[in-house]
Amino acid sequence: MRKLVYGMNVSLDGYVAAAGGDIGWGVSSDELFRWWLDQELRIEMFLYGRKLWETMSSHWPTGDQRPGATPAEREFARNWRDTPKVVFSSTIGELDWNARLVTGDAVAEIARLKAEDGGPMRVGGATLAAAAMRAGLVDEYEIVTHPVLVGGGMPFFTALESRVNLNLVQTRSFPGGVVMTRYETTPSSV
Template identity: 30%
Template sequence: MRTVTFSMNISIDGYCDHTIFNPDEELHDYFTAIMDDVDLLFFGRVMYQLMFPYWADVAKNQSGTADENKFAERLTAIDKVVISRSLASAENNTRIVRSNPAEELRKLKQQPGKKILIDSVSLLPELIRAGLIDEFNLVVHPIIVGRGRPLLAAGSLQENLNLKLIDKKFLKSGYVALHYLKK
């Protein structure tokens, strides 16, 4: 059975607005390394549209820094599933699923392969409740924003999800990368 990993950047106060973060070379390298063990990305529509076509363009044109180009190449090479009722089309190695994300992820988890990486705040509560997420990679950025989308909305879970910290990395720019397993 494949491992399902939720991965997200968050502010110190728990918000997940990628437009306010300023990743550096070390952070790009961290996420590129995580993707070495991943062969499927599982996105919601909002995150998919935030990440693509931007990173696909960087990979194609090599328009970023060396670390950004490497991240973009790795990200775009991995197969993707995007959950959306409204997205009309998706690029290249991306498949759109219109309904029942938990059931789709359950089927994918049973297939052979490497890890499945989830990057979707909107799908997180449903997938936690379904018991489908095995581990969490959270990168805490040294910023307090006081606004935006929280990692989990109040009341979105009926029970606590207990986690075990198995690794932590302190990055030079003040980021803290935390790797948890579900207990």
């Protein structure tokens, strides 16, 4: 059975994007980027909602060819292209870059993929992740909190019908006051 991981950069007030979809408020550092790269290298399949797919596919297919790309950015781009991706959308037409489209029931497909043998999957995009959270499918949360209050936008967490108990398994600080916390769901939550 595969593990499902949900992790994103988050403002201190809990948003992955500010109003209007702005994601430019994060504190960047080479150390944080390398940490994200290390996390992505252990993932065997990415699950994307439409908005995150559009963001990632607008940059990473050629991210390693951009002037000034760091070695970590080049490695991230190669890994992104090589890793299988499943995109959940009813409005996207064609996909490329080792991705396939699912237009039907996202929760049923995520549950099916999770039941397969294999390595961890990462669900990306707050709306898609919210559906997986409400269905009790998320096994691990990687929350990278940035020291900024954006006041509103797309929240990292969704409203749930019942409590989910978590176990803190790791914390780490990064330059600029960024803090990563990683939690696993406890058996009574799943």
